[in-house]
Amino acid sequence: xxxxxxxxxxxxxxxxxxxxxxxxxxxxxxxxxxxxxxxxxxxxxxxxxxxxxxxxxxxxxxxxxxxxxxxxxxxxxxxxxxxxxxxxxxxxxxxxxxxxxxxxxxxxxxxxxxxxxxxxxxxxxxxxxxxxxxxxxxxxxxxxxxxxxxxxxxxxxxxxxxxxxxxxxxxxxxxxxxxxxxxxxxxxxxxxxxxxxxxxxxxxxxxxxxxxxxxxxxxxxxxxxxxxxxxxxxxxxxxxxxxxxxxxxxxxxxxxxxxxxxxxxxxxxxxxxxxxxxxxxxxxxxxxxxxxxxxxxxxxxxxxxxxxxxxxxxxxxxxxxxxxxxxxxxxxxxxxxxxxxxxxxxxxxxxxxxxxxxxxxxxxxxxxxxxxxxxxxxxxxxxxxxxxxxxxxxxxxxxxxxxxxxxxxxxxxxxxxxxxxxxxxxxxxxxxxxxxxxxxxxxxxxxxxxxxxxxxxxxxxxxxxxxxxxxxxxxxxxxxxxxxxxxxxxxxxxxxxxxxxxxxxxxxxxxxxxxxxxxxxxxxxxxxxxxxxxxxxxxxxxxxxxxxxxxxxxxxxxxxxxxxxxxxxxxxxxxxxxxxxxxxxxxxxxxxxxxxxxxxxx
Amino acid sequence: xxxxxxxxxxxxxxxxxxxxxxxxxxxxxxxxxxxxxxxxxxxxxxxxxxxxxxxxxxxxxxxxxxxxxxxxxxxxxxxxxxxxxxxxxxxxxxxxxxxxxxxxxxxxxxxxxxxxxxxxxxxxxxxxxxxxxxxxxxxxxxxxxxxxxxxxxxxxxxxxxxxxxxxxxxxxxxxxxxxxxxxxxxxxxxxxxxxxxxxxxxxx
Numbered sequence: 007x008x009x010x011x012x013x014x015x016x017x018x019x020x021x022x023x024x025x026x027x028x029x030x031x032x033x034x035x036x037x038x039x040x041x042x043x044x045x046x047x048x049x050x051x052x053x054x055x056x057x058x059x060x061x062x063x064x065x066x067x068x069x070x071x072x073x074x075x076x077x078x079x080x081x082x083x084x085x086x087x088x089x090x091x092x093x094x095x096x097x098x099x100x101x102x103x104x105x106x107x108x109x110x111x112x113x114x115x116x117x118x119x120x121x122x123x124x125x126x127x128x129x130x131x132x133x134x135x136x137x138x139x140x141x142x143x144x145x146x147x148x149x150x151x152x153x154x155x156x157x158x159x160x161x162x163x164x165x166x167x168x169x170x171x172x173x174x175x176x177x178x179x180x181x182x183x184x185x186x187x188x189x190x191x192x193x194x195x196x197x198x199x200x201x202x203x204x205x206x207x208x209x210x211x212x213x214x215x216x217x218x219x220x221x222x223x224x225x226x227x228x229x230x231x232x233x234x235x236x237x238x239x240x241x242x243x244x245x246x247x248x249x250x251x252x253x254x255x256x257x258x259x260x261x262x263x264x265x266x267x268x269x270x271x272x273x274x275x276x277x278x279x280x281x282x283x284x285x286x287x288x289x290x291x292x293x294x295x296x297x298x299x300x301x302x303x304x305x306x307x308x309x310x311x312x313x314x315x316x317x318x319x320x321x322x323x324x325x326x327x328x329x330x331x332x333x334x335x336x337x338x339x340x341x342x343x344x345x346x347x348x349x350x351x352x353x354x355x356x357x358x359x360x361x362x363x364x365x366x367x368x369x370x371x372x373x374x375x376x377x378x379x380x381x382x383x384x385x386x387x388x389x390x391x392x393x394x395x396x397x398x399x400x401x402x403x404x405x406x407x408x409x410x411x412x413x414x415x416x417x418x419x420x421x422x423x424x425x426x427x428x429x430x431x432x433x434x435x436x437x438x439x440x441x442x443x444x445x446x447x448x449x450x451x452x453x454x455x456x457x458x459x460x461x462x463x464x465x466x467x468x469x470x471x472x473x474x475x476x477x478x479x480x481x482x483x484x485x486x487x488x489x490x491x492x493x494x495x496x497x498x499x500x501x502x503x504x505x506x507x508x509x510x511x512x513x514x515x516x517x518x519x520x521x522x523x524x525x526x527x528x529x530x531x532x533x534x535x536x537x538x539x540x541x542x543x544x545x546x547x548x549x550x551x552x553x554x555x556x557x558x559x560x561x562x563x564x565x566x567x568x569x570x571x572x573x574x575x576x577x578x579x580x581x582x583x584x585x586x587x588x589x590x591x592x593x594x595x596x597x598x599x600x601x602x603x604x605x606x607x608x
Numbered sequence: 609x610x611x612x613x614x615x616x617x618x619x620x621x622x623x624x625x626x627x628x629x630x631x632x633x634x635x636x637x638x639x640x641x642x643x644x645x646x647x648x649x650x651x652x653x654x655x656x657x658x659x660x661x662x663x664x665x666x667x668x669x670x671x672x673x674x675x676x677x678x679x680x681x682x683x684x685x686x687x688x689x690x691x692x693x694x695x696x697x698x699x700x701x702x703x704x705x706x707x708x709x710x711x712x713x714x715x716x717x718x719x720x721x722x723x724x725x726x727x728x729x730x731x732x733x734x735x736x737x738x739x740x741x742x743x744x745x746x747x748x749x750x751x752x753x754x755x756x757x758x759x760x761x762x763x764x765x766x767x768x769x770x771x772x773x774x775x776x777x778x779x780x781x782x783x784x785x786x787x788x789x790x791x792x793x794x795x796x797x798x799x800x801x802x803x804x805x806x807x808x809x810x811x812x
Contacts, residue, residue, distance in 0.1 A: 116811055158809075159711045163746040163764055165811065206710075230748065230764050301763075460751065460763075463694065465710055467748040469763035572811060577745075577765045577781025584779065 118570025249324025327379025523550020
């Protein structure tokens with residue numbers, strides 16, 4: 007029973023197209039347009055500035071749509087979420103010559119999850135400690151450091167950040183205690199700040215902002231504390247809220263029929279703590295939504311839209327115009343916050359304008375995005391050991407839960423993948439050269455969970471579940487980097503980790519490489535994108551949980567990533583070590599930025 | 609094994625040390641009768657902005673607040689096997705509840721003192737132990753007390769702590785113990801015997 011998913015997994019075959027009409031067209035009143043204000047006067051710029059800052063090249067909408075290969079202007083490089091670079095100076099033939107160019111300590115512990123952005127030789131990166139750094143990307147020299155102070159008792163279950171956004175001559179940072187700030191890219195001085203929500207109600211921020219349609223757009227954290235999730239947009243010049251799109255509909259709004267008639271929606275969760283992807287041609291954002299609150303689905307009978315879903319949002323209005331729900335009435339802690347990648351793929355001889363999502367629930371979903379917003383189901387198959395689903399309706403994409411494996415109040419359920427998912431928030435990557443999507447996964451780890459009914463108190467956790475984890479019997483590894491051909495739906499290769507789960511976002515390059523870390527051995531490595539062969543690796547100071555990026559300065563390609571282990575990775579490592587003592591030792595912690603280049607560095 | 613305020617308890621399995629502290633506190637209370645507000649001065653000197661945010665201090669009573677009604681807790685208010693969270697320290701002189709700082713939230717459990725290690729025994733009062741209500745990993749509220757396993761647990765990331773050994777980590781990602789808060793009895797009420805030995809903080 008436990009391994010039902012395995013057969014399907016290994017015999018994964020191309021399924022016929024089955025576009026669903028049930029992934030509904032929506033025109034939701036989930037949004038509130040807000041008035042805009044005129045911008046405040048820009049603060050004086052301190053002089054003299056280093057030349058590299060004086061010559062700062064403002065980021066435009068056009069540059070974000072068509073980024074130069076030499077720069078890495080947003081966390082995934084571009085809007086489709088591919089994490090792909092056209093740079094090819096570093097390639098399989100020479101990657102063994104990669105050496106350290108510089109390393110930079112952040113002075114912080116905890117998980118370092120941000121991407122190093124680079125604009126014309128200036129690196130912008132956020133780190134734990136509620137800080138943003140500007141660094142000369144070639145030399146590693148600090149240009150400025152900004153720290154947003156926090157109250158000692160502020161609420162944040164994850165004191166981490168996944169990065170900043172660039173636009174104009176500003177840097178946008180979603181600081182942890184629910185305050186969005188705009189900084190002067192040249193000086194690091196705060197230009198404006200906006201309190202996004204009340205941190206005493208446990209709203210906090212970890213995701214990098216997204217710049218789209220002339221706005222700065224953020225998602226929120228706090229799903230374990232009884233928040234009502236939303237995505238919100240702010241004026242670039244003033245920080246004034248432009249729209250707010252709730253992920254949990256209020257009574258009477260479309261989707262509210264999937265909730266009980268009481269007040270459950272007010273504390274229904276649906277956090278949005280990973281930056282969404284964006285299609286500039288349709289002006290639609292694709293954002294992932296977390297699980298419901300409290301965790302046990304039987305406390306909120308119904309499908310609970312739009313929890314555990316991908317939603318499509320009109321960037322102009324904030325209207326929710328489409329969705330696909332992965333896990334109705336979710337009960338496993340499977341936040342489906344990681345957004346799908348915008349990939350056009352082939353099925354049955356035609357090209358589908360698509361979305362591809364390696365979901366936390368362990369299925370690889372192929373969906374169709376449409377110009378007006380509705381999302382259609384194409385097909386889905388497990389990409390790791392998956393025991394919680396009986397199957398997926400080939401027409402609608404609605405999953406059916408396996409009997410007796412879904413936890414509830416006072417009811418134990420055992421399921422694979424584990425509560426933290428086959429892939430947690432970490433970004434998959436796509437290479438248009440190989441036509442493969444690359445997925446960092448934890449594999450063969452499962453959870454047992456039993457629920458309880460918690461009492462809601464503002465500012466206290468609101469989960470109601472206890473869990474334990476176990477390694478699937480007979481498993482010879484617990485982590486993988488996988489490659490799947492998006493056009494055939496077939497798995498191309500897998501690089502397995504016997505002694506570590508994989509917490510590392512991936513990056514691909516036109517040079518034919520897949521970069522990523524994510525493992526307890528502290529390695530940052532390059533795999534051959536076509537074959538999965540390990541070509542280069544180097545142990546860093548801690549475990550690599552950052553998102554890699556690559557850029558070029560003075561004609562030389564660099565690869566950058568943050569090292570810094572912590573958070574859920576540490577928790578799982580500790581638990582695995584209790585299951586198999588000695589196999590999963592403690593990983594040293596402490597954050598730093600690592601930058602590599604060919605030859606002797608500088 | 610049950611004890612009452614003012615009774616001498618000397619057996620190895622009891623909440624040792626309470627009597628001495630109570631007497632000392634009484635002496636302090638007597639002293640401060642003629643010097644109202646004396647107890648607040650240290651907090652001011654330490655730079656605490658206001659007593660409602662200051663950390664628990666010796667002599668603070670433990671209270672629960674509902675609908676603005678403040679109730680001082682006695683050992684009998686904590687049922688065997690129950691976990692009481694939402695407990696706050698209150699300055700006995702000003703009656704200010706220190707709940708403007710969430711780091712001050714406490715939990716109480718009732719536990720057989722004979723099962724406690726020597727150091728933890730010095731922290732309990734009449735079979736009641738107090739800890740920070742917030743998991744030192746990520747600041748989530750402790751949600752579970754499982755007497756059969758002797759674990760205090762947190763739902764967020766499933767860290768477990770052993771109250772018998774001063775809140776030692778026994779499972780999950782927490783890297784530091786759940787901080788205990790030594791208790792005593794004052795007039796039959798649960799009160800703080802000593803401040804937290806460590807600052808309440810989470811993984812940064």
